[in-house]
Amino acid sequence: MDTAERERDDDRLKEECGVIGVYTPDQEAARVAFFGLFALQHRGQESAGIAVSDGEKVRWEKGMGLVSQVFDQEVLDHLKGHMAIGHTRYSTTGASALRNAQPIMCQTHIGEMAIGHNGNLINARELRKELEAEGEYFDTTSDTEVMARILVKEIHKGPEHAVAEVMRRAKGAYSCTVITPRLVIGFRDPTGIRPLVAGTLGNGYMVASESCAFGPVGGTVTHELEPGEMVIIDEKGMRFACGAKSPRKAMCLFEFIYFARPDSHMYDTLLYTARERMGENLAKEHPVEADIVVPVPDSGIPAALGFSRESGIPYREGMMKSRYIHRTFIAPDQRLRELGVRMKLTPMDEHIRGKRIVLVDDSIVRGTTTKQIVKLMFEAGAKEVHVRITAPPIKFPCFYGIDMASKGELAAAVMTIDDLKNYLGATTLGYLSIPGAVKAVGKDMNDFCLACFSGDYPIPVPLDLKKHAFDDPPEVGELAAISGGQYLLPVS
Ligand code: SF4
Numbered sequence: 001m002d003t004a005e006r007e008r009d010d011d012r013l014k015e016e017c018g019v020i021g022v023y024t025p026d027q028e029a030a031r032v033a034f035f036g037l038f039a040l041q042h043r044g045q046e047s048a049g050i051a052v053s054d055g056e057k058v059r060w061e062k063g064m065g066l067v068s069q070v071f072d073q074e075v076l077d078h079l080k081g082h083m084a085i086g087h088t089r090y091s092t093t094g095a096s097a098l099r100n101a102q103p104i105m106c107q108t109h110i111g112e113m114a115i116g117h118n119g120n121l122i123n124a125r126e127l128r129k130e131l132e133a134e135g136e137y138f139d140t141t142s143d144t145e146v147m148a149r150i151l152v153k154e155i156h157k158g159p160e161h162a163v164a165e166v167m168r169r170a171k172g173a174y175s176c177t178v179i180t181p182r183l184v185i186g187f188r189d190p191t192g193i194r195p196l197v198a199g200t201l202g203n204g205y206m207v208a209s210e211s212c213a214f215g216p217v218g219g220t221v222t223h224e225l226e227p228g229e230m231v232i233i234d235e236k237g238m239r240f241a242c243g244a245k246s247p248r249k250a251m252c253l254f255e256f257i258y259f260a261r262p263d264s265h266m267y268d269t270l271l272y273t274a275r276e277r278m279g280e281n282l283a284k285e286h287p288v289e290a291d292i293v294v295p296v297p298d299s300g301i302p303a304a305l306g307f308s309r310e311s312g313i314p315y316r317e318g319m320m321k322s323r324y325i326h327r328t329f330i331a332p333d334q335r336l337r338e339l340g341v342r343m344k345l346t347p348m349d350e351h352i353r354g355k356r357i358v359l360v361d362d363s364i365v366r367g368t369t370t371k372q373i374v375k376l377m378f379e380a381g382a383k384e385v386h387v388r389i390t391a392p393p394i395k396f397p398c399f400y401g402i403d404m405a406s407k408g409e410l411a412a413a414v415m416t417i418d419d420l421k422n423y424l425g426a427t428t429l430g431y432l433s434i435p436g437a438v439k440a441v442g443k444d445m446n447d448f449c450l451a452c453f454s455g456d457y458p459i460p461v462p463l464d465l466k467k468h469a470f471d472d473p474p475e476v477g478e479l480a481a482i483s484g485g486q487y488l489l490p491v492s
Contacts, residue, residue, distance in 0.1 A: 016401040017102070017118040018043030019196075020086045020213055021177035021184040023233040024204040029084035030076050032201065036213040037067045037086045042261055043118070043209060044090035047101035051114035052081035053181050058112035062087075062101040082204075083184050083233075085177040087116030090403065100142045103179070106149070109156040111181040117144035118209055119173030119194045120401030122461055127169060146170065151178065160241050163187045163230045167244035171459060173252075173400035175225075177207055184233040187243055191250040191458050192227030193400050193449055195266055198238065199223065205238040207231055210264040221265070250449040250458035254402060256441050257391045258299055258362040267443055272302045277440035278390040278432055279306025279360060286430025287311060288358060288386045292351070294318035296361040296373060303390045304360035311358075318352050318359075318377065319345045341372040353381030359426075363391035365404055367411035367423060374425045384427040392434045392453040393417070399461045400449065 018040030022032045030052045037048060048070040049062025059079055063070035067088060087102040103114035121127070124143035127150075132138070136149040147166050154162035159178075163185060166174075173193035178185040186207035188196040198207040199214055199221040206219045214221050225231060227246035232239050252259070255266060262272035279302065293315050295304035308315035322344050357377060364370050370387065377385045393412030398404050407413050411420055412431075421429035434453050438445050451457045 016044065016090050016120065016403065017116070018088045018209045018213075019116040019118050019175060019177045019186075020206070020208040021084070021179065021186050021233070022201060022204065022206045022217075023083050023184050023238075024201055025082050025235075026203055027082075028076070028080065029082050030079035032206075032217045033084040033086035034067065034071055034076060035217050036206070036208060036219075037088055039213040039216050039261070040088050040209055041067055043259070044088040047089045047098070048087065049089075049101050049103050049116070050079060050084055050086045051103045051105065051179050052079045052084040053179055054081035055083075056111075056181055058105070058114055058179055058181060060103060060105055060114055062098070062103065064098055064101065083179060085114060085116050085179045085184060087177075100140050102142070102144060103177075104140060104142065104144050104148050106145075106152045108152045108180070113148070113151060113155065113178060113180045115144060115148045115151065115176055115178045117142075117147065118175045118401070119189065120399065121146060121170050121172035121174065122399050122459060122465060123171040130169075143172075144176075147174065147176065155180065159183055159185050159232050160230070160243070163241075164243045167228060173459075175209060182234055185230060186225065186233075187230035188225045188227060190228035190244040190246045191248060191449070192225075192246065193250055193252050193458075195251065195255060195260065195264075196225045197221045197223065197265075198225060198231045198240075200238075205233045207233070210260050210266075212261040212264040215263075224266070224268075248458060249447045251447060252400065252402070253437060253441075253448045253450055254363075254391065254452070257437065259402075262302055267441060267447070269441055274441045275302035275362075275390065276306035276309075278437055279303030279308075280310040281306075281436040281440055282360070282388050282390060282430065282432045283307045283310035285433060285436055286388055286428075288388075288428060288430075290356040290358045290384065290386055292316040292318070292355050293358045293360060294352070294377070296359065297321040297345070300361045300390075303362065303388075304358075307358060307360050307388060313358060316351050317348065318357060318380075319347045319373075321345055341369055341376065345373065345376065347376050347380035349380045352377055355382055356384040356386070356427075357382050358386045358388055360388050360390070362389070363394065364389055364411055364420070364424075365394060366409050367420065371424045378425070385425075386428045387421075387424060387426040387430070389429075389431045390437065391432070392437055393431050394452050396452050396455045398452050399457065399465055400451075400459070402452075404452065 020036040048067045051060035103116045121143040127146045154165045174189045175194040175196040201219040211221045228244040230243045293308040295301040395413040
């Protein structure tokens with residue numbers, strides 16, 4: 001997607017990648033990885049790739065687009081082997097181009113190796129310079145290749161040593177899967193910002209970003225990797241090892257609010273349930289008199305149900321989402337573009353007309369989409385629109401792999417709640433508090449990264465990165481003129 005295409009996209013946060021690794025002695029691993037990647041498609045839609053090994057040689061295929069657009073029967077038939085890793089990508093570092101699609105392939109002392117990465121390194125540039133000085137050459141602009149080059153240098157000393165070396169040198173968020181001719185490896189960064197789970201798959205094993213990838217291929221999750229932990233899978237079985245001591249846990253709270261699929265489990269909690277509880281807490285923190293609770297589909301549904309249950313206000317769907325619109329690569333013309341959110345959401349006027357509605361959504365980034373949805377509800381005849389948001393106000397940029405606006409573009413960073421309510425055209429506006437969101441998951445504040453809400457970054461962010469993202473906030477009146485597509489890390 002180029003910048004113009006991104007601007008056409010809505011202003012939601014973008015997930016940044018999904019990874020999978022499988023070891024299946026009695027099935028074609030590429031096919032299993034393909035169906036597993038389908039379940040992880042929500043984590044990235046720009047490119048997809050699978051690398052396989054038959055025990056001797058690593059082969060791969062990757063391309064731009066959705067999993068179903070990159071792979072067909074013929075392509076999968078060429079990917080023979082009992083081990084595979086797969087990746088779906090949304091680019092946060094490195095351009096959205098085929099050369100940056102993953103898995104990234106490298107030649108090592110023990111044969112070919114491929115790596116898929118979910119997350120973002122904050123010291124990629126320095127590390128790249130160090131590695132170039134050590135004689136390593138780079139083929140891509142992706143931060144993932146920085147980790148790949150460390151693995152290439154160290155893998156002949158054993159996978160445990162190589163992964164531990166990555167953890168010693170790479171700073172930031174990373175959950176990765178790696179394939180060599182004889183091994184599948186999974187590992188999670190020492191603060192555990194991005195998720196990674198492992199388990200069984202018939203007579204084999206599997207590792208993936210989310211538990212939702214296991215069900216469709218007949219797998220069972222047995223273990224959520226700890227921060228700094230790795231899993232190594234080969235013909236001897238599946239073993240776990242510590243790669244680095246964890247300074248603290250800091251799982252991304254947004255995985256629970258929005259990114260991950262609601263049927264996934266994280267921290268032993270079904271995310272659907274956590275989101276329902278967020279809706280309940282929102283109703284306690286921001287009660288309102290209204291006739292119906294309406295979700296913004298699909299991500300607002302569990303929280304709206306929770307809000308309805310706690311408040312006693314009936315739940316009612318108020319708009320339908322066009323589920324397949326994002327699957328087209330055909331750019332809308334100017335007239336269609338002006339329809340904005342209408343291309344994706346169609347209001348059901350009969351449900352809305354004459355009603356005081358509570359509109360429940362997961363987050364507000366720039367506010368442009370929420371503003372359009374509020375307008376849509378009033379145009380459909382709503383008497384009042386009370387906006388309730390399950391993510392606390394986003395005031396700081398993310399440096400750990402989530403594509404969001406720079407600080408000056410974040411609506412909650414540049415406006416008071418009252419100004420933002422007026423900007424959105426809402427009757428009232430209420431956000432869930434940070435404790436309210438954390439409590440819904442049933443863990444402690446210290447178990448999460450809360451940086452985009454609080455500004456407290458669990459992994460210190462270098463000043464030059466901060467400078468780029470913490471630009472001067474614009475005047476409120478300028479907000480409508482702000483364009484999207486500003487990214488935190490320049491393409492190196
Ligand atoms: S800054 Fe926000 S989006 Fe980024 S990892 Fe932390 S909680 Fe998640």
